[in-house]
Amino acid sequence: MFVKLENVTKTFNEVIAVDRLSFKVEKGQIMCLLGPSGCGKTTTLKSIGGFLKINSGRIIIDGQDITNLPPEIRPTSTVFQSYALFPHMTVLQNVIYGLKFKGYSRKEAIKKGEEYLEIVGLLPYRNRNVQQLSGGQQQRVALARALVVTPKVLLLDEPLSNLDAKLRVKMREEIKDIQSQLGITMIFVTHDQEEALYIADIIAVMNEGKLEQIGTPQEVYCNPKSKFVLDFIGNSNVIEESSGSISFVRPEEIIMDRHQGNTYGKVVKRKFIGSYISYVVQTEKNKLNVQAQNVGNEGFELGEYVYLTYKERYISLEKHSNI
Numbered sequence: 621m622f623v624k625l626e627n628v629t630k631t632f633n634e635v636i637a638v639d640r641l642s643f644k645v646e647k648g649q650i651m652c653l654l655g656p657s658g659c660g661k662t663t664t665l666k667s668i669g670g671f672l673k674i675n676s677g678r679i680i681i682d683g684q685d686i687t688n689l690p691p692e693i694r695p696t697s698t699v700f701q702s703y704a705l706f707p708h709m710t711v712l713q714n715v716i717y718g719l720k721f722k723g724y725s726r727k728e729a730i731k732k733g734e735e736y737l738e739i740v741g742l743l744p745y746r747n748r749n750v751q752q753l754s755g756g757q758q759q760r761v762a763l764a765r766a767l768v769v770t771p772k773v774l775l776l777d778e779p780l781s782n783l784d785a786k787l788r789v790k791m792r793e794e795i796k797d798i799q800s801q802l803g804i805t806m807i808f809v810t811h812d813q814e815e816a817l818y819i820a821d822i823i824a825v826m827n828e829g830k831l832e833q834i835g836t837p838q839e840v841y842c843n844p845k846s847k848f849v850l851d852f853i854g855n856s857n858v859i860e861e862s863s864g865s866i867s868f869v870r871p872e873e874i875i876m877d878r879h880q881g882n883t884y885g886k887v888v889k890r891k892f893i894g895s896y897i898s899y900v901v902q903t904e905k906n907k908l909n910v911q912a913q914n915v916g917n918e919g920f921e922l923g924e925y926v927y928l929t930y931k932e933r934y935i936s937l938e939k940h941s942n943i
């Protein structure tokens with residue numbers, strides 16, 4: 621395993637920000653740390669980067685125990701939410717700043733800086749002051765600056781949260797492309813489940829400093845192991861809940877039909893969203909959210925009786941450990 625956290629705990633006075641956290645990331649993977657505000661994502665990332673000293677546990681990268689190393693000699697570099705660029709420097713000066721401390725001559729540093737500016741598509745901007753760049757461009761400078769020092773692991777702390785929705789989608793695609801081009805291992809913090817599902821090879825869902833579940837996007841979405849993960853990732857209809865188990869179905873997994881199905885109900889809400897139509901169907905026992913693909917016809921009407929077909933999935937509420 622390329623990155624390994626073993627029982628990492630970090631407290632701030634009486635607050636346990638990260639609680640005996642263990643996980644592994646393989647070389648070349650993008651792992652997303654996903655969870656609500658305050659669950660300990662940033663603390664975990666800062667602990668890996670060496671900006672925080674952990675109370676106990678071990679952090680290992682590529683076989684080396686880095687737990688007690690200062691940040692500047694860890695094989696990591698970090699892209700912060702705020703970008704943290706040097707405002708009075710040009711794009712290129714920002715990107716090559718870190719190379720000074722790595723023994724590069726000025727000429728070599730410029731060559732390397734330009735190579736990475738090319739990768740992030742900003743070579744023509746190399747002599748601009750960073751303050752004259754858009755948010756997305758500044759983000760790319762921050763990315764090039766973090767990559768130019770060829771870290772073994774790139775740490776990204778909510779890197780897209782300051783961008784508008786459209787740019788966020790574009791940048792997450794670019795980050796994924798850069799990752800596959802360079803084959804670099806990334807740990808990416810986000811509270812946005814859609815972003816995590818898109819970008820991650822593996823998602824670690826955190827809750828109150830602890831790991832709730834770790835798995836591929838498909839695993840955490842299709843087979844959540846706890847009520848918390850079910851609620852946090854995607855929308856779902858809880859069909860039945862008891863102390864030992866929960867059964868649920870995702871809105872897009874329910875098929876609506878006028879003639880056949882395993883349940884019958886009345887359309888009590890209907891909302892046209894564009895690529896799909898969202899319905900609420902009242903059955904004898906449940907009110908179910910249904911998301912039906914817009915296939916170019918009118919769909920179902922408000923007040924109409926429809927058949928539904930779906931297969932429930934179950935979460936067993938016994939404690940799981942899948943690390």
Ligand SMILES: Nc1ncnc2c1ncn2[C@@H]1O[C@H](COP(=O)(O)OP(=O)(O)OP(=O)(O)O)[C@@H](O)[C@H]1O
Binds near residue numbers: 632636655656658
């Ligand atoms: N420097 C600090 N001093 C005291 N408490 C802190 C400090 N940093 C974080 N905490 C606390 O540790 C817990 C975890 O915080 P952390 O920033 O890691 O969460 P997060 O999941 O990254 O949240 P967000 O998505 O809001 O950034 C929170 O309860 C937070 O208040």
